[in-house]
Amino acid sequence: MDEKEDLETLGEQLYPLIHPKHQENAAKLTGMLLELPGPVLVQMLQDEALLSEAVEKAVRALQLAADSSERTLKEEDDVSTSSDALGEQLFELVDVYNTGHSQKITGMLLEQHRDAVLKLLSDSRLLDEQVTLALKTLEEQIAEETDVGDRSDADETERLGEKLFILVEKMDPLHAGDITGMLLEMDPAVLHQLLSDRAMLELAVHKAQAALEVES
Template structure:
């Protein structure tokens, strides 16, 4: 999103569409969807079937997380579920549509995303003395990759992306589509 006002307006439109069907969980669902790329959200505003499919996935994530643990960990699981959904839907439109039309492929990708998020959490708890050296190496690699995509603003964009947690950085460095999406979001924030 280019600014908070646009994000808020988009959130209000989504809220209005979601509320008649899912009044009790409208805020949670709206928040989960707002983690997705803006282009996909705008498409959902005009394509009811795409919105319904995303809502079904978000509801499934909410339901699964509520059954797993009703204690204070629930908020962490919901957040991870929305992150998983966001990771999957940050792909190109064609890939997202393929995921939405192929349940087994979607389930497979959700499992991979979920495992990645769990590994990221585990890595975040394993703080070591080598983290500074690893961070420098990741920064150098990220700079080179960003420079290939956006040479004019690569330093600023790299700095913005380095504010992400190390697990997310590893994720975008291992997936060209995620990297491209992250660079575009950072570039639009610079403008």
């Protein structure tokens, strides 16, 4: 079964659940929910509370979109719609996607020109594309920040290891590598202290030597 057939099946299951309370807009609401990820839709079918919450969000989004279209038809001045109001309306629409990053994605979309933001409020397909793109960008940023943090920790440990090895090698050339490896398991703050306190370093080396003797 391909993705289109999956969506049709999910739509057929969702529609009867939505129709009793929202007869007039059941088809539109079902269509809006079908823009969400498949696993989320499956979960909704199993969790009445989750489905109800998503439907209510979609209803509010539909109303906001209708209000926005009505204002456009009346050629209402863009200035009359404040940035805060636009942000609130856009957040309601973005929140339907349950990305876990509604606030950040809304902020990213609000960086666009006012006309572009107003277009998002009335064009659900365009909004879907931009939310997906913003989420991808956000996830890449998070992954990059995590990667940089991991690299920084590794670089710091490597630098400390090199400095420690030089000192340890003078005390125990034969076991310098093993002892340095054992010391590097300590907290970085302690390692910095070992580098600046000779007596503390000697004590740590003796303890490591004793441990090595036990192991051997």
